Amino acid sequence: MSLDKYGIEAPPAHLYQFSQQITAGISGFPAVTDADISNFEALGFMVIHNAIDRAAIESARAGLRDLMLRRDTDNIMFESAVGQAYADLPDEERLDSVRKMMPIIPYDNRLQAAAENAELLAVIERIMGETPVLSQDMALLKPPRIGREKPWHQDMAYFDFPADAAIVGAWIALDEAIPENGCMMVIPGSHHSGPTLHWTRRDWQICDTEVQVGRSVAVPLPPGGCLLFHCLLHHGTPPSRSTRRRWALQFHYRPGSVTPLPNSDYRMSIFGTDGKDAAC
Numbered sequence: 001m002s003l004d005k006y007g008i009e010a011p012p013a014h015l016y017q018f019s020q021q022i023t024a025g026i027s028g029f030p031a032v033t034d035a036d037i038s039n040f041e042a043l044g045f046m047v048i049h050n051a052i053d054r055a056a057i058e059s060a061r062a063g064l065r066d067l068m069l070r071r072d073t074d075n076i077m078f079e080s081a082v083g084q085a086y087a088d089l090p091d092e093e094r095l096d097s098v099r100k101m102m103p104i105i106p107y108d109n110r111l112q113a114a115a116e117n118a119e120l121l122a123v124i125e126r127i128m129g130e131t132p133v134l135s136q137d138m139a140l141l142k143p144p145r146i147g148r149e150k151p152w153h154q155d156m157a158y159f160d161f162p163a164d165a166a167i168v169g170a171w172i173a174l175d176e177a178i179p180e181n182g183c184m185m186v187i188p189g190s191h192h193s194g195p196t197l198h199w200t201r202r203d204w205q206i207c208d209t210e211v212q213v214g215r216s217v218a219v220p221l222p223p224g225g226c227l228l229f230h231c232l233l234h235h236g237t238p239p240s241r242s243t244r245r246r247w248a249l250q251f252h253y254r255p256g257s258v259t260p261l262p263n264s265d266y267r268m269s270i271f272g273t274d275g276k277d278a279a280c
């Protein structure tokens with residue numbers, strides 16, 4: 001158990017403004033067409049509603065709840081706004097104090113089943129053109145009122161793989177996710193620009209002044225909805241001041257032929273700022 005190592009500094013007010021909300025979605029993974037796969041290549045993301053059914057949502061929620069209430073794991077990160085009392089919170093308060101758990105599937109078969117969803121894997125295989133392998137699994141919780149932002153970033157800036165590895169993220173909403181409680185926001189097509197410098201500021205993130213706010217779109221999702229996204233897509237989530245909880249699962253899959261690099265040297269040479277005469 002730990003506290004979120006990043007503080008609770010508020011982001012600039014304009015950072016999560018958006019020009020549009022993507023309210024439409026493909027209904028279910030089996031409905032994904034070849035045109036949808038081409039759209040993913042062009043836009044860097046795909047929105048699927050009814051990706052998992054009510055029973056699967058409830059099963060994943062129960063898995064997360066049980067895991068959050070365990071006191072014998074070290075995979076739980078609390079919101080820093082909760083303060084030092086985090087370890088002793090009563091159960092119900094604890095459920096609305098956790099920001100992140102990683103990993104999750106080693107602890108719970110229900111969460112493992114969510115990551116091994118055959119319909120999800122089939123769509124990712126079509127995107128990648130080869131067999132996907134799970135490379136990271138986590139739960140991302142946005143507690144009511146205190147859920148902190150996830151500043152704009154590219155997931156590849158966190159992964160030690162060659163920068164052209166076609167890693168795909170799957171973000172699955174277990175509660176309704178809307179702008180007010182911290183849904184995903186993306187910059188369509190931004191993956192085509194390649195790696196962007198990241199800075200340690202409120203997080204490991206793209207510099208606020210570099211975010212193309214005017215191009216950003218919000219991706220609200222109903223419970224059971226899924227956002228599939230390219231690992232170089234610029235994305236982030238705003239803080240929540242809502243009274244509504246926002247729980248989500250996030251899985252990343254790599255092409256089976258791509259192997260992890262032994263350390264972060266290559267990643268930092270691309271995404272890091274040392275020696276690059278850049279300012280933020």
Ligand SMILES: O=C(O)CCC(=O)C(=O)O
Pocket residue numbers: 140141142149150155182235236237248250
């Ligand atoms: O769910 C969130 O708040 C942020 C998700 C995200 O973009 C990430 O962790 O990479």
